[in-house]
Amino acid sequence: MGGETARSHSNMSSSIQAAIIGARGYVGGELLHCLARHPQVGGVIPCSASAAGSPVAEAHPRLAGSELKFAAAVPADAQVDAVFFATPPRVAMAEAGRWLAAGAKVFDCSPDFRLKDLGVWEKWYGEGHASPELAAKSVYGLVEHAREEIAGADLVAVPGCYATAIQLAAVPVARALAAAGQEVSIVADCVSGTSGAGRSAGRDELLLAEAGGNYQAYALAGHRHSAEILQGLAAHAACPGAALRFVPHLLPLPRGMFATLHFIGAAEVDVHAALAAAYKDEALVEVLAAGRSPQLAAVTGTARAQLGAAGSVGLCAIDNLGKGAAGQAVQACNVAFGFSETAGLPC
Amino acid sequence: MGGETARSHSNMSSSIQAAIIGARGYVGGELLHCLARHPQVGGVIPCSASAAGSPVAEAHPRLAGSELKFAAAVPADAQVDAVFFATPPRVAMAEAGRWLAAGAKVFDCSPDFRLKDLGVWEKWYGEGHASPELAAKSVYGLVEHAREEIAGADLVAVPGCYATAIQLAAVPVARALAAAGQEVSIVADCVSGTSGAGRSAGRDELLLAEAGGNYQAYALAGHRHSAEILQGLAAHAACPGAALRFVPHLLPLPRGMFATLHFIGAAEVDVHAALAAAYKDEALVEVLAAGRSPQLAAVTGTARAQLGAAGSVGLCAIDNLGKGAAGQAVQACNVAFGFSETAGLPC
Amino acid sequence: MGGETARSHSNMSSSIQAAIIGARGYVGGELLHCLARHPQVGGVIPCSASAAGSPVAEAHPRLAGSELKFAAAVPADAQVDAVFFATPPRVAMAEAGRWLAAGAKVFDCSPDFRLKDLGVWEKWYGEGHASPELAAKSVYGLVEHAREEIAGADLVAVPGCYATAIQLAAVPVARALAAAGQEVSIVADCVSGTSGAGRSAGRDELLLAEAGGNYQAYALAGHRHSAEILQGLAAHAACPGAALRFVPHLLPLPRGMFATLHFIGAAEVDVHAALAAAYKDEALVEVLAAGRSPQLAAVTGTARAQLGAAGSVGLCAIDNLGKGAAGQAVQACNVAFGFSETAGLPC
Amino acid sequence: MGGETARSHSNMSSSIQAAIIGARGYVGGELLHCLARHPQVGGVIPCSASAAGSPVAEAHPRLAGSELKFAAAVPADAQVDAVFFATPPRVAMAEAGRWLAAGAKVFDCSPDFRLKDLGVWEKWYGEGHASPELAAKSVYGLVEHAREEIAGADLVAVPGCYATAIQLAAVPVARALAAAGQEVSIVADCVSGTSGAGRSAGRDELLLAEAGGNYQAYALAGHRHSAEILQGLAAHAACPGAALRFVPHLLPLPRGMFATLHFIGAAEVDVHAALAAAYKDEALVEVLAAGRSPQLAAVTGTARAQLGAAGSVGLCAIDNLGKGAAGQAVQACNVAFGFSETAGLPC
Secondary structure: OHHHOOOOOOOOOOOEEEEEEOOOOHHHHHHHHHHOOOOOEEEEEEEOOOOOOOEHHHHOHHHOOOOOEOEOOOOOOOOOOEEEEOOOOOOHHHHHHHHHHOOOEEEEOOHHHOOOOHHHHHHHHOOOOOOHHHHHHOEEOOHHHHHHHHHOOOEEEOOOHHHHHHHHHHHHHHHHHHHOOOOOEEEEEEEEOHHHHOOOOOOHHHEHHHHOOOOEEOOOOOOOHHHHHHHHHHHHHOOOOOEEEEEEEEOOOOOOEEEEEEEEOOOOOOHHHHHHHHHOOOOOEEEOOOOOOOEHHHOOOOOOEEEEEEOOEEEEEEOOOOOOOHHHHHHHHHHHHOOOOOOOOOO | OHHHOOOOOOOOOOOEEEEEEOOOOHHHHHHHHHHOOOOOEEEEEEEOOOOOOOEHHHHOHHHOOOOOEOEOOOOOOOOOOEEEEOOOOOOHHHHHHHHHHOOOEEEEOOHHHOOOOHHHHHHHHOOOOOOHHHHHHOEEOOHHHHHHHHHOOOEEEOOOHHHHHHHHHHHHHHHHHHHOOOOOEEEEEEEEEHHHHOOOOOOHHHEHHHHOOOOEEOOOOOOOHHHHHHHHHHHHHOOOOOEEEEEEEEEOOOOOEEEEEEEOOOOOOOHHHHHHHHHOOOOOEEEOOOOOOOEHHHOOOOOOEEEEEEOOEEEEEEOOOOOOOHHHHHHHHHHHHOOOOOOOOOO | OHHHOOOOOOOOOOOEEEEEEOOOOHHHHHHHHHHOOOOOEEEEEEEOOOOOOOEHHHHOHHHOOOOOEOEOOOOOOOOOOEEEEOOOOOOHHHHHHHHHHOOOEEEEOOHHHOOOOHHHHHHHHOOOOOOHHHHHHOEEOOHHHHHHHHHOOOEEEOOOHHHHHHHHHHHHHHHHHHHOOOOOEEEEEEEEOHHHHOOOOOOHHHEHHHHOOOOEEOOOOOOOHHHHHHHHHHHHHOOOOOEEEEEEEEOOOOOOEEEEEEEOOOOOOOHHHHHHHHOOOOOOEEEOOOOOOOEHHHOOOOOOEEEEEEOOEEEEEEOOOOOOOHHHHHHHHHHHHOOOOOOOOOO | OHHHOOOOOOOOOOOEEEEEEOOOOHHHHHHHHHHOOOOOEEEEEEEOOOOOOOEHHHHOHHHOOOOOEOEOOOOOOOOOOEEEEOOOOOOHHHHHHHHHHOOOEEEEOOOOOOOOOHHHHHHHHOOOOOOHHHHHHOEEOOHHHHHHHHHOOOEEEOOOHHHHHHHHHHHHHHHHHHHOOOOOEEEEEEEEOHHHHOOOOOOHHHEHHHHOOOOEEOOOOOOOHHHHHHHHHHHHHOOOOOEEEEEEEEOOOOOOEEEEEEEOOOOOOOHHHHHHHHOOOOOOEEEOOOOOOOEHHHOOOOOOEEEEEEOOEEEEEEOOOOOOOHHHHHHHHHHHHOOOOOOOOOO
16 A cells, blocks of 8 residues: 555554545545644545555655655455545445444535435436435534534534635524524525535536636525525524525636525624624634624635624625535544544644 | 827728727736727727736737827827726826817726725725716716626726626626625625736736746735725615625736625525526626636637636636726727627727 | 629729639638728628528628628629638639639738748648649738739738737848848747637637637647748748747637747847838838737737837737638739729728 | 744754844745744744834734734844844845844855855946955755765855756756866746745736736846856866756746756756756755656646756746755754754655
């Protein structure tokens, strides 16, 4: 196996072995960036069927200097403690079971285990779910709001990037509104850097030649993340009947995500106070002074979130990969294994 | 006057002479780009106190090849038929009167004459208005909704760029809502390229080194354009009590503007139908098929607007200079002088 | 044929009918942008096998508002006077003959007819040439240096974009050096916006997510355009033994091209004077004062070139599509048909 | 002093106290980014006369979460072991002496101490040098080529960013050429992100609205860094008579630098082999396989350099701040104090 594994700390008693399924994509590359320098991760096996044998540094310029190469799959004799899926829908649901059976913990960055209502899952993803029992036992890994469940979990569904940005800004406010007996009605206009669309070179509109000077809305008929956001608001904010109008836009930047939320009819709730109170002890979430906007540049390349509020507006900036996908997966892994929550994360 | 005037058409009976006050800024440069190739504009005097004597091509790369130089001011003996102000607040209100007295028409791209309620003006711009009588007689130049008033006007207040994008998407829908006896409540999240902030090199956050990878909201305590939008909805859509939540954002692009509007509680009005009907005969406004988003790249560098709608969402893309400021000023000039409405405009 | 043809001027005696083969790519879109507004082009048939039947405005946002749709091919009964190829290598060499036989003029933006030495062609493009006799009779269309040949030509090989930028800066200087009996040795470091790579969504490194913050050299083993540049220097500058070191780089912008040339051992030739003299009467080539650099922003979206010089350095900025490919093809078409040389071109 | 100092490691015996003069600029911000997380730096005092009292996180978004505030100056009673100057010319030459007298080591990112020939200094910087004796004793801190001198130095002149990129690629090759008795003649075309121009909001051409879609050469009459490069080639490569043709260009990106070097008449030297041999044991310099280009994205945000070579071409990518200025200053500090060379550096 040799070259395919980075054992950064040879004799650390608490270290784990990790594998990344789908390591050639953007989420996979970011996972590798985190895990390769994680003090408790003794080795990482980056798997990619399409890139097997080639150096990870060729696929991911930021990993320049790494000696790692992609493996086609996890070798049969490898002991793996944590498996990260950075795959399209329907891969993790087919493979997670055997890793759980082998005693590993699974962190799935795909949408496979995010929804509890499998009818809703089927509506958005087109086919029936292949692992209903695992979907039932999975934990939705919005770390700041589900730390205790994650601590005991074997299977974590890592939230989508939009779902992370919106829920970080919405959950504390929705909870306050629900507590005050008010309706929760949210308008969320969000922007995402183009890496959020994945390494899908087949789509011309993601080419620099086209996206570079462009800006547009998309998913106007509805976005898949809406379902998990509404589920999250019901679970974490105790407001089952929230209304959400969510429009995503394509930002002409490689990375980054910004959510602008309007809480309609929320005059009696102090949005800023709700956010400040919710996150005052969080290492990775910063709430700015009232009236100040988060800045994308403050979080790009990191696993931190920056939030702000003004009147009934809530704002959240994250890196769509650094926090939204890979970063949050590693953060959840840290919680699940009892490591320092920020270990390995770029801050 | 010689070098400072471009007489592109020597003996055209219907041609006019134009002057631009504040021609070194971005709006001024765009005005010059339009007027220099306008078939009915016989000459243009680009004025800039700070750049007097230097070639316009140095200040405005797109005017490469032009022989024009900035004049310090309009020469005393010049015959000018149209004066365009591309100046900070309080310049046009001090100078417009003498041009009107001399028989010229004035097109003011600054905010000086946009508001009829001068108490509101004072609230946003800090001091009392210096020309209440001109403010009273000025026409608000949202061309597609005020063509008849502009045709007879001598003093046109050119709408702000945000005000243009938002009103183009909002007026027809608000009119339909008002006609149906419904309340008008609009959430408008908008983005603007950084040229919208003017050629204000004194602000670090507009430097490429900072804005280049950034995205943020601003004016969270309220934006000046809100006042003219509400005034416009009252005037053009007959809905005096509209509510508007407007958050502008800084887009990491030189040019362009995109407005995403949510019509709250508008379930009974067909947003797309309202837009399609309102603009079906317009040369500079395109309404896309329902469910499709406008693209900034489709309007950048042009005086056109592209609109879209999906459910209760309305969308509008314009070039903040090409349509939002300079382009609309030239369009209004064309209407006021009876020229073809698109003359001189990049389409 | 109806919807597939834009007859912008119905009864203009001198108007021609044009067809674009490969109209869905970036060069094809730029050709359409020019030809659709060309006063002497009565109609354009944009052909694309892959996009047949879909609106050109969907493929090319800048053509928003156009009613045109792609045709699968030129209809059998169509009368076509000018055929533009914007295709990969080996298409034009197979199809040009039948258009020439039918009396049309052909303007080929592909490399098929650029090289006279077919051994060199084969070396770079991998297979033998399919139409040696047409390659022999084609005219290399660097308009500013081959106007007379183009005027009488039926088959014009439109130069590549790098070849255009480099030759515009190099030919006059090389001619002066050759006249002085000196060797011509040129270092050319050039940058190109990513549209220069074509609409090739299959290459990940052209995605905004990757190219957006990147910059790199490429073709380090040699670039295809070197052959036509050396051929051009021999033909237009009478210096058959020129040496060229050419390194292209990928610029993180959608469009634009910039060439920085160092004339080695050229101390006795005045680079600026040579350029200024060569282009003093050209409508589309501007030579700046000595010591000033061209700016990409001055030519983006136009068919103009901006040149500069300082000491033994020559500089050239063009739009890789606007002048380098499509624009120069239309310029050559104008010369070939006797139209105004800038007709239809964005300036 | 309280809030102005970050003591990240309270009782580490080997830790030092640092101060940054000019901490509000881009180099100052990058220094702070490195030093604030440096394991051997117990505290940092970020000084800025203009921003005194305001949080560093406001000036530098990447430092979000830091509690540090700018001090107007280093408090009189502060014990400081290392002083970093990130100031305009002529500040360090006036102030370095008193810090050296107080026993601190000085790392000057300005050009004040880079040149040994003060006549050359005066030619480029306009006035006589104020500290000739310090200029004489300073060490030019191109770490990979001056490690031993830096280890014993108290005053390090940190090389300019262009000088770093060019010398990293040029010194080993020039040394090989000189050893072979050949002349050294180098063409260096380089690009820099706009942060290289400093936080100089007074220059319009650095605004996103102008630089965002632009590209141009500058300093065509000669660039200040040429002098230190020639001095460096003489000192580190033993080739006193090198010829350099260096043209810098402005890249439309916030950060990053790329140098393309042509070694003229170097046919008998293996450029790639020279680079590979020179840097085979370096932690922060990677030499790619022959024929492959460095990528800016591989080094952005880091203190690493990536080099490549093909034939007689040498290529170098660095982050103009991360390696070129601040990173190299911290690297030199690490050498001077005997810390791990990469401590505190983003890799």
